[in-house]
Amino acid sequence: xxxxxxxxxxxxxxxxxxxxxxxxPRGQIQFAAFQLHKSVGIAILLLSLIRVAVRFTTPRPAxxxxxxxxxxLSSLVHGLLYAFMIGAPVTGWILVSASKIKLPxxxxxxxxxxxxxxxxxxxxxAAEAHEVxxxxxxxxxxxxxxxxxxxxxxxxxxxxxxxxxxxxxAAPGRVLLGVAAxxxxxxxxxxxAWTMGFAAPENPAPASPAPAAANAPLPTPEAPTATPPExxxxxxxxxxxxxxxxxxxxxxxxxxxxxxxGGQLGFTASWNGxxxxxxxxxxxxxxxxxPDDLPGxxxxxxxxxxxxxTNDAQRDEMLRGENFFNAASxxxxxxxxxxxxxxxxxxxxxAGTLALHGKTRPVxxxxxxTINGDRAHxxxxxxxxxxxxxxxxxxxxxxxxIGADVAVKFDFSANRIKS
Numbered sequence: 001x002x003x004x005x006x007x008x009x010x011x012x013x014x015x016x017x018x019x020x021x022x023x024x025p026r027g028q029i030q031f032a033a034f035q036l037h038k039s040v041g042i043a044i045l046l047l048s049l050i051r052v053a054v055r056f057t058t059p060r061p062a063x064x065x066x067x068x069x070x071x072x073l074s075s076l077v078h079g080l081l082y083a084f085m086i087g088a089p090v091t092g093w094i095l096v097s098a099s100k101i102k103l104p105x106x107x108x109x110x111x112x113x114x115x116x117x118x119x120x121x122x123x124x125x126a127a128e129a130h131e132v133x134x135x136x137x138x139x140x141x142x143x144x145x146x147x148x149x150x151x152x153x154x155x156x157x158x159x160x161x162x163x164x165x166x167x168x169x170a171a172p173g174r175v176l177l178g179v180a181a182x183x184x185x186x187x188x189x190x191x192x193a194w195t196m197g198f199a200a201p202e203n204p205a206p207a208s209p210a211p212a213a214a215n216a217p218l219p220t221p222e223a224p225t226a227t228p229p230e231x232x233x234x235x236x237x238x239x240x241x242x243x244x245x246x247x248x249x250x251x252x253x254x255x256x257x258x259x260x261x262g263g264q265l266g267f268t269a270s271w272n273g274x275x276x277x278x279x280x281x282x283x284x285x286x287x288x289x290x291p292d293d294l295p296g297x298x299x300x301x302x303x304x305x306x307x308x309x310t311n312d313a314q315r316d317e318m319l320r321g322e323n324f325f326n327a328a329s330x331x332x333x334x335x336x337x338x339x340x341x342x343x344x345x346x347x348x349x350x351a352g353t354l355a356l357h358g359k360t361r362p363v364x365x366x367x368x369x370t371i372n373g374d375r376a377h378x379x380x381x382x383x384x385x386x387x388x389x390x391x392x393x394x395x396x397x398x399x400x401x402i403g404a405d406v407a408v409k410f411d412f413s414a415n416r417i418k419s
Contacts, residue, residue, distance in 0.1 A: 001163060001164065003047060003050060003051045003054065004051075004163060005182070006047055007044060007047050007048060007051060007085060008186060009185060009186060009189045010040055010043060010044050010047070010189075011044060011085070011137065011141065012141075012186045012187070012189040012190040012193075013040060013189040013190060013192060013193040014037065014040045014041060014044060014193070015134065015137060015138060015141070015190070015193075016189075016190040016191070016192075016193035016194045017033065017036065017037050017040070017193035017194075018037060018134055019134075020033070020193065020194055021033055021034060021037060024198065025272065028271055028272075028274050028276065029198045029274075030198075031314075031315070032198045032312075033198045035105075035106070035109070035314050036108075036198075037092075038092065038096065038105050038107075038113075039105075039106075039107045039108045039109075041088070041089040041092045041093070042089060042093070042105075042107055042113060043107070044085060044088075044089050045085075045086060045089035045090065045093075048082065048085040048086050048089075049086070051082075051085075052082065052086075061162060064151060064155075064157050064159055065157070066151075066155075070147075073143075073147075074147060077140055077143050077144055077147065078144075080136065080140050081140050081144060083133075084133055084136055084137045084140055087129070087133050088130060088133040088134060088137060091126045091127075091129045091130040091133060092126075092130055093116055094116055094118055094122050094126035095123065095126045095127055095130060096115065097115035097116040097117075097118050097122075098116075098118045098119060098120055098121070098122040098123040098126060099120075099123065103314070103318055104314055104317035104318055104321065105314070106313050106314045106317065109312075109313050109314060110313075112317075148163075149179075152179065164178045164179075164182065253290060253292075253293060253296075254288050254289065254290040254293050254296045254297055255288070255289065255290055255416045255417065256287065256288050256416075256417040257285075257287040257288070257289060257376060257414040257415065257416055257417065258414060258415050258417050259284065259285045259287070259412055259413075259414050260412065260413040260414055260415055262412075262413070263410070263411065263412025263413065264279065264409070264410060264411045264412065265279060265280045265283050265303065265408075265409075265410045265412075266278065266279040266280075266408070266409050266410070267279070267280075267308075267406055267407065267408050267409070268406065268407040268409075269386070269402060269403065269405075269406045269407075270402070270403035270405070271401060271402050271403075272401055276310055276315075277310065278308055278309055278310035278311075278316075278319075279308075279309055280303050280304065280305070280307050280308055280309070281304075281307035281308075281309055282303075282304040282307045283301060283302065283303040283304065283307075284301070284302055285299065285300065285301045285302075285414075286298075286299075286300040286301075286302075287299050287300075287414060289340075289369075289376075291342070291369075291371070294340045294341060294342065294348075295339075295340075297337075297340045298337055298340075299335070299336075299337040299340070299350050299352070299365070300334065300335065300336050300337070301334070301335045302332055302333075302334050303332065303333040303334070303335075304327075304331060304332060305320075305325040305327050305330070305331060305332065305333050305356070306320050306325065306327030306328075306331055308320065308325065322393070323392065323393050323394055323396050324391055324392055324393075324396070325357065325391065326357060330356075330357055330358055332355075333354065333355065333356040333357075334354070334355045334356075335352060335353070335354045335355075335363060335365065336352050336353055336355075337350040337351070337352035337365070338351055338352045338353070339351050339352075343366065346368055346369055346370055347366070347367070347368050347369075348366070348367055348368075348369060349364060349365070349366050349367075350364070350365040350366075350367065351363075351364045351365075352364075352365065354384070354389075356389040356391065357389045357390050357391050358390065359388070359389045359390055361388050361389060363382065363384065364382065365380060365382055366380055366381075366382065367379065367380030367410075368380065373416075374415060374416035374418070375413065375414075375415060375416075376413065376414045376415075376416070377412075377413050377414075378410070378411075378412060378413075378414065379409075379410065379411040379412075380409070380410055381407060381408060381409040381410070382407070382408050383405050383406070383407055383408075384405070384406045384407075384408055385404050385405060385406075386402075386404055386405075386406050387399065387404045
């Protein structure tokens with residue numbers, strides 16, 4: 001009974017969701033709905049396999065009396081129902097596995113589910129079979145329900161009572177209420193799939209807690225705060241202590257700086273007009289800097305791209321895969337400055353290169369920096385073209401769904417390493 005009704009409710013939900021998918025706006029909302037559709041489909045497959053095992057390992061109740069044609073039709077409908085309950089999820093699984101774009105499957109966002117070892121040639125046949133099975137499923141659903149209602153009310157053999165807990169010997173009125181409740185729950189399940197919202201997951205621009213000495217800027221800047229003079233000229237007697245400290249620091253040679261914990265390295269991409277925010281959890285910087293010796297200053301930042309986090313496990317798995325960062329083979333992005341120049345009060349521009357995904361391209365990092373004694377604070381942002389680095393291959397190389405421009409931001413503090 002439990003398997004019967006669990007599968008029935010799941011099928012009602014799944015069929016309604018399947019018809020709704022194509023009408024959802026492309027992007028994060030449709031992506032989230034497809035992930036749920038895959039999860040429910042695999043759940044139906046597993047429940048159906050258990051149902052088959054139970055059918056062949058436990059005694060079955062005696063068949064009810066009926067006409068020969070009705071018995072043959074009943075057997076055919078039941079057999080096709082099992083074919084549908086198992087075949088529809090399997091063809092969907094083949095569809096996902098044969099796709100050129102290997103989207104990962106995490107059941108309900110938690111349990112990883114593998115792809116089948118099938119090639120692209122399976123894609124079209126699986127798609128057609130999946131659609132035909134969905135249409136067949138609706139017809140079988142209706143025939144199965146009509147048969148059950150016929151036995152219950154036209155033939156009076158109380159068949160539905162033995163399929164519901166606690167109703168085997170119940171009065172007709174109570175059975176009727178049970179039937180109404182079952183039909184209501186099935187309709188509610190379908191209605192839920194048709195009306196539920198699929199809001200894009202919230203992913204505020206995340207902070208990347210850095211391990212000790214592992215957190216530093218990569219991309220470019222933001223507009224920060226403003227600040228004190230940086231020349232070493234004598235200050236008037238009424239100058240503030242902070243200004244005096246900065247004037248003294250300006251005369252210092254190039255220092256090495258260690259990035260403090262709690263820094264942030266984030267990125268923002270556009271998916272069908274919806275902003276997707278993310279961050280990197282592991283990154284480190286080799287920073288040698290002095291405002292008084294910019295030619296001798298140098299910045300190198302190493303980012304572990306496999307730690308990309310957008311607060312969506314399935315999307316993050318996709319980002320780590322071959323179509324995007326390919327973290328298994330190309331696990332790092334490295335920015336290396338070549339020249340650092342001053343662009344305004346406490347503002348700088350670091351021109352250099354970014355090595356990412358096997359490609360090296362010029363990148364300019366604009367940032368704001370304030371130094372107070374042995375403590376510094378930097379923030380910045382820049383725009384990168386993901387297509388220039390081959391991030392997003394195959395069907396994802398097009399910019400119609402995922403835009404080419406990616407904004408990169410950082411914000412961190414650093415401490416001077418004293419020799």
